[in-house]
Amino acid sequence: MLPDLAAMSSTSFQITATTGAFPLEAGTIFTNTVEVNTTLLGDDPSNNVAETAATVFPLLYIHEIQGSGDSNTMPGAIVNIEAIVVGDFQDNDGDLFDTDLDGFYVQEELADYDNDKSTSEGLFVYAPGATDVAVGDLVCLTGEVGEYSDQTQLTLQGDLKICGHATLPAPVSLTLPVRDISDFERYEGMLVSFPQALVISEYYNYDRYNEVVLAEPFVDERPFQPSAYLDPTTEADAIDDAASLIARSRITLDDARSAQNPPLLRHPNGAPYALDNRFRGGDMVQDATGVLGQGFGIYRLQPTVAATYIEENPRPDASPAVGGSVQVGAFNVLNYFLTLDDGSDICGPNLDMECRGADTPQEFDRQRAKILAALEEIEADVFGLVELENTTGVTPTADLVAGLNDTLGAGTYAHIETGTIGGDAIKVGLIYKASTVTPLGDFVVLDDPAFLDPNNTGVPKNRAALVQTFQDNRSGETFTVVVNHLKSKGSDCGGAPDDDPVQGNCNLTRAMAADYLVDWLSTNPTGTGTGNNLIIGDLNAYDK
Template identity: 25%
Template sequence: MRQPQVGFDSMAGATPVEPGRSVRHVARKGATVAGAVIGAVALVGGVLVGATPGGDPASAATSPGSVRIHDIQGASWISPLDGQKVDNVPGIVTGIRATGSSRGYWVQDPAPDADPLTSEGVFVYTGKAPTVSVGDSVLVSATVKDFRAIASGTTLATTSYLSVTELTSATATVVSSGNELPAPVVITPTTVPATYAPDLGGANIETTALTPSRSALDYYESVEGMRVRVDDARVIGPSDAYGEQYITTKPDQLRSKRGGALLTAENATPSGRLEVVPTDGSNPGVSVGDVFTGETVGPIDYSQYGGYLIAATTLGPVASANLKPTVASKPKSDQLSIATYNVENLTPTDSAAKYAALGKGIVTNLASPDIVTVEEVQDNTGATDDGTVASDQTLAKLTAAITAAGGPAYSTRSIDPVNDADGGQPGGNIRIVFLFNPKRVSFVDSGRRGIDRATTATAVTSTHGKPGLSFSPGRIDPGSAAWKSSRKPLVGQFTFRGKSVFVVGNHFASKGGDQSQDGRFQYPEQSSAVQRKAQAAEVNSFVDAVLARDKRAAVVVAGDLNDYQFSPAMKTLTGQADGKTALTDLITTLPSNEQYTYDYQGVSEVLDHILVSKGVGTPQYEVIHTNSEYADQVSDHDPQVVRLFGTPKPQSAVIPPKGVATGYSDALDKLDYQGATVGGLSSLAYDSRSKSWISAVDNHASDPSRIWFIGRNLAKPAVVRAPLVLKTPTGDPYTGLTADNEGLAVLPNGDYLVSSETEPSIRIFGRDGVQKSQLRVPGRFAVTGTTLSGAGLSGAAVAREATSNATLEGLSISPSGRTIVAAMEGALSGDVSANGDTRSHRLLVYKAGSHGSWSLTKQVGYRAGAGQRIPEIVAVDDDRLVVEEASFAADSGNAVKLYAVSGLARATDVSRVANLSTAPASAVLSKTLVADLVKGPTLGATALESQANPLLDNFEGMALTGRGPGGTIKISLISDDNFGPLQTTRVLNTLIKLPR
C-alpha cells in the first residue's frame, strides 16, 4: 500500500487535518462574511470549527475594478498579487463546489487577454455552500492568496505541493444571471505536452518561467481555474471512496493491455493523466477502460492527491468497458503455485463482504495457490493501540473465508511483531503471513522454542551440503537499521515433492514522505528509496547465503516491495547492481504493457513482485488483475502467482540398457471424482468392453474396494466413468479391511480377475462387480497365522509361510487369454536360505480349461536381486514375461528394474521343492535386465520424497500397452500413492526392447 501523506493547512499553523485527504476540502482560518473577519480556526476532536463561511453576494452593485483575473494569475506560477486585496474583479460563475469542506466557486473572465501564459479563471473560497449560481456575472472583492497544502513532516518552505491561486475573504455582487459561459478550452490528444514534469535537478519549478509547451504541469498552471473540455475520456484510474478518478487526454500514450496508463521509468508519469472530480460530490463508480462519452467539462483545479484535475460540472455518460477480473491458470499436479497478496490492513472487524471477496479471489482468481504470502494482516484489535500483537483471529476469519469459497483448509505461519515496531497504521501491527495447503506442501518448522523470533535473526544452515534455516519461520536480521519502523521479512522452508523451497515474504518500506510527483520540486526526491535499497541488500545477502550452499536451491522472494521494477532497490535485490544476478524479477518477463500490479492515482505501476532463483526451473507467472483497476476493489493491490517446477513437454529418453521413456503424467494424482479420491492404484489392465484402461485400489481402510476406469490414452489418463465397486458373493462391498487388491486382469469373457494379498486370493468378479468364483492358491502361500477358509487356499495341513503384505502382488494374463501368471511379492519363509537370503520367489501359472475354467498347472521359481520385491509382472505372451523388481530406501527413494524372462512354458514345476534357495539354477527362470529406471531420464519430473531419480515413485502396476517400432513393446507403469501426501499417482510410459 502506498502510504498516504497527512495533509496540513498552512494557514492554521501546520495543524493536521483529515489524514489521507486534501486540505483543499477543509474550512480554514480567515474566512469572512461581507468583509468581516471571523475568528481563528480551532481543532476539536479532529474537526475544524470556529470559522463562519463567507463570500455571499453583497446587495449593492458596483462597477468593475481595474484588476482582471489574468492580472491575478499573472504569467508566473505564483500570483504577482499574492497577499493583496482586489476589488470588483469581474467574472462569470462557471462552477460551484457546494459539498465538502473546500466550498466555493470558480469565476472566469468572459473577455480574456491574448497572453497564453495568463489564466482567465480563479477559485473563490467561501467555506460554505455558495449562493451564487452558474451563469451569474459577479464582481468579487477579496484577498489574493496562493494556497499551499503542507505535507506531514514538512514546513511551508519544504512542502512539495504546488500552490493554487485563490480569492479568499471574499464578497461578491451579482450583476446579472443566466449568462452564457465562456467556451471551454478543448484538450485534444496533442494539447498537453508529452512530458509530465521537467527535470530540474530537484529545483522548485515555481521559480522557473511558466512554459506551457514544456510540461503538463506548466500547461495546467497556465489554465488553472479555467473551463476545459475533454471528449470521450477513457478512465485510467478507478473511482475511489471520495469520487475521484483519472482519465487520459492521450488515449494512445503508454497504454496498458487493459486500458490503463503505464509507468515505464522513474519520473515518467504519463502526461495525459488527469484527475476528474465531480463538483456535486457524486461518485460515478467507474473502472479502468470505462469511457465518459461525449463532453466532460469543468474548471482546472489542483489537489495534493493527484495534482491538477477537472472539477467536473459536466460528466459524460459512462460507457462501461466491462473489464473482467483475470483468473490464474490452474496449476498441474506436479507444479508448485506460490502467490503474493496485499490484503490492505485486514482486521477482524472488516466486513464479511471483504472477507468473502478475499476468499473468492484466492480460490477462484488465484486458483487456490499452494503457498500465499499475505501482507498487511493486522492484529486482533486492528488499529486500536492496546498492546495486542497476536493475529490469530484475523487469520481464522481469512482462512474460514477461503474454505467457505471452496478453497483448501490453509495452515498458517507468521511471527507476531514487537508492538508498534513494524510501521503501518498505528496500533495495527501489520505483518506478513504464510498461508499454505498442507495437502500439497509441507512446512519445515525449525528452531528452538522459547526464542523471541520477532527480534532473533534466522540463519542459513547446512546439512549434508544442503541449505536449511536455523529458524523457520524466521526473520531476516530484524535488528538491522534497514527494518526500523518497517516490516521484517518472513522466511520459511517448504517441501514440495521432496524438494526444498525457500520462500521470503516481504513488505518493504512505503513511499510515504516522498515528495509529490505532482509537486513543485522536480524531479521529486524519493527519500524512502534509501531504506528500501538497504532492505533489498539485506534480502539479497540472505538469498546469496542460501545459494552459496546450493546453487540450484529453489528460492522465491515475494511481496509488496513498494518499488518499481526498474528502481535501484530492485537492481540491488536481483543482484544486477553488483553484476551477480541471483534472482529474476518475474514482472520483467511479461510484455511491457502487462507490467503493473497497482494503479496509483491513474498510473499503472509495479509495487508487488515475485522473484525466483534458477533452481525453480521454468516459471509460469501471472499478475491477477482483480483490484487495482476497479472501483469496487477489496484491496488496492493486485495479487500475482507463479507456478514452478512442473513437467516440460515429454521427450523420449533412454532407460539403459534397452528402454526408452516416452512420457509420464500425474493427471490422476489426488484427483477428486464425485467425492472419492483417486489413489492407491496398484494395478493396470485393459478392459476392451469399456474401451478403457482400468486400475484397482489396494488397501484403503474402510473405503469400498474399487476399480477405476482411466481412459484409453495413458499419455493423458483421466477418469472416464464412475468406479466399479467390488462385492462379495452376497453383494456386500469388499473394503480395505477385507481385501488388499494388488493385481488386476481382464478375462476373455470380460470378467475381472483380482489378486488380494490379504489372504492371499485370486478372485473372479462379474461385470457388475459381484464375486463369481476364485482360483485355487496353494496353502503354503497363506500368511503365517491366518486361516484358509473362504480364500481359495488349499492344503489345510500345510504350514502357512507367506509374510503379511508380501503375497500375490503381481498378476497378468497373456494376450492369447490362455495363461494367467501370479507372482509373490516376497519369499515364503520356507524358501529363505540358512543365511537369510530372501531372493527366491514363486510364480503361480494357471491354464485355461473348458467353459471358462482355470487350473493351477505349476509353480515357477524366480530369483530377484538382493533386497528386491516383485510388485508386478506382465505376460508378453504364453512364454515370456516382464518382471518388475523394486525397492525403497529412505535416503535414495525408489529403485525399479525391469527384467525380460522367457521359457515360462517349459519351466520346471517347483511346487514340490521345499526350499527354492537350495534349488539349482535350472529350477528358476532366467532373466535379462532391460530397463533400470533409476538410471533413466527424469523428464523434468519432481518428487515429494527424496529420490535418486524424481521420475520414480511407488510403481506397483504394469501392463503391456502395445507394440512399438523395431520389435519393441510398450510397457506402462502406474504408481500407488498409498493415499499419502508425499507420494504421487503417476503413469510412466516406456518402450522396451526384449532380447531375441
C-alpha cells in the same frame, strides 16, 4: 447621525474615495455596505458631523487579478468582479456526489477577455455558506484576493448578488503533453476539455480521494516508469527526458470534494462507481471536461460533465496458464486488524501502538468479506499475506483460515503460527492449502538490522520477512517462500542517494535489503530448502 438635510440651506457634499493602490476605473461599484460620513461645503471643519468618506473597491477583470505569473498580482486586495459561474461546487446544494469545496469557479464573459494568452480568465471563489448559485449565473461580488494551495481565489466579503444569467464560454481545448507543466497556469480556474482519448494510468487515490490520473498513452499503453525500459546507470539523461514527458502528459481527474473516503465514488463516465459500472487501469477516457483547478502540488480537473469511458482492458475470465502444479500468491490485505481502531494505542507487540484497521464492526465485516471472497476466487495453494495485525495474542491468519474453511470445507486451509514478528504494528503471514502442500521444518524470520535498516538511518525501514519451506504433496519437491514488505515510497529516507526522483523515496533502502535477502537465502536459512526460493510480497518497487 446624519443632519436633517431638508432643514439646511445647502445639500451639496464632497466625498473622497480611498482605493489604495487601485485607480478608480469607470464602472467602479461600491461594497454591499457603505458608510458615508460627510462635511457640509463651506462649513467650519470644527462643525463636522462626521469624519472620512465612503470606502470604494475597484471592479476588476479576472485576468487583472490572475496576472501572467504563477500567483495573483494583488494578494490581500479587496476587489469586485462580475463573472459567470462555470463550476458550482458549494456544499449541501443537492448534487449527486455532494461536492463540498465550499465555493464555485467563475469565468470572465467572453467580451471582457484580454488579448494576453498568458493570463487566466477564471478563478475560484471561496464562499462557505453563501447564496446558492448555479452554473450560468452571472454573479456580482466582493472578495479578498489570495492563494490557497497555489490556486488563486477570492474569499467572499459580505453577500453576493446574482446579477443575471449568461451563456457559458466554450471549454478551452487542451492537448497532452503540454510544452511545460507551467502552461496549465494560464487556464487555472477556467472551463477546459481534453478531447483526446487518455488512458487511465493510475488510481492509487481513487478509493480515498476519488482521483484518477489520465495520461496520453505511450504506444497504446499506460506510461511506465522510465527505469523499466532504460538503464539508470548508462541512460540517465534519457531517463530525465522520459520522466519529464510523463509529467507533462498527465492530468488528475478529481471529484470536487475535499472529504476522504467518500461513500459514493464518481466514475469518469459521471455515474456512481459500482460492480456493474467499474473501470480498470488501461481503459480510456475521452472528452474529459471541467474546471482546471490547482491544489496539493498538482493541476486537477474538477469535472462538470460526464466524460466518454472506453473499455480497453477488460478483466480476463481466467488467469493465464503458466504451467506448474502449485500456485503461490501474494495478497496485501490492507491493514487487516481484528482489533477495532477506537483511537487507543492498544495494538502492536507491546500493546502501545495505534490500531490501523476498521473503526467499526460494520467496516470490519465489509473488509473481511471482501478479502475472503478474493482469496476463495484465487484459491492458491500458498498465500503470502501483507499488512496483518501484529498484536500480541491476536492471530489474523487464523481468523481468515476459519472464514475460508467455513465456505470451502473444514481443513481446506491452515496457517503458519508465528506470533508477533518484528516491532511494527503490522506484519506478514502465510496460509496454505493442506491437501496440496506441507510445511517442512520451522519458519524463520529475517529481522537482521542489515535487512531492516540497511542504510543505517537508526530506524527500521523494512519489515521483517517470513520464510517457510513447503513440500509439494504430489511430486515431493520442495520450495521456500519468503514473504516481504519493504519500505514504501510514502515517506523519505533522508534524501539522496536513498530517495531517488525516478524510483521514489527509499530506493536504496529497498535495493540494499533485496541484495541482503538474496545472499541470506543462499545460506539455506530453514535448513530444509533446495534452492527453489520464491520471493513474494509487497516490494514497493517498480519492475526495474
